[in-house]
Amino acid sequence: MDTLHIESMSTDEKIELAERLWQSIDKERTEKLSPAQMQLLENRLQMHSQNKEVGKSWQAIKQKYIH
Numbered sequence: 001m002d003t004l005h006i007e008s009m010s011t012d013e014k015i016e017l018a019e020r021l022w023q024s025i026d027k028e029r030t031e032k033l034s035p036a037q038m039q040l041l042e043n044r045l046q047m048h049s050q051n052k053e054v055g056k057s058w059q060a061i062k063q064k065y066i067h
Contacts, residue, residue: 004017
């Protein structure tokens with residue numbers, strides 16, 4: 001593995017690196033979901049699409065639990 005010199009990178013380069021890392025992690029996690037987990041996510045997405053007033057926004061959750 002090559003050594004990264006993060007401290008010498010520009011802010012834009014750091015953001016791009018973080019995004020690429022997250023995308024690679026996200027792809028790995030999605031591929032490892034079981035069929036039951038995928039079905040559960042699909043069901044929840046469908047329920048949300050049918051009734052968007054139910055539930056709370058991420059902003060509301062963050063404010064309540066993370067401050």
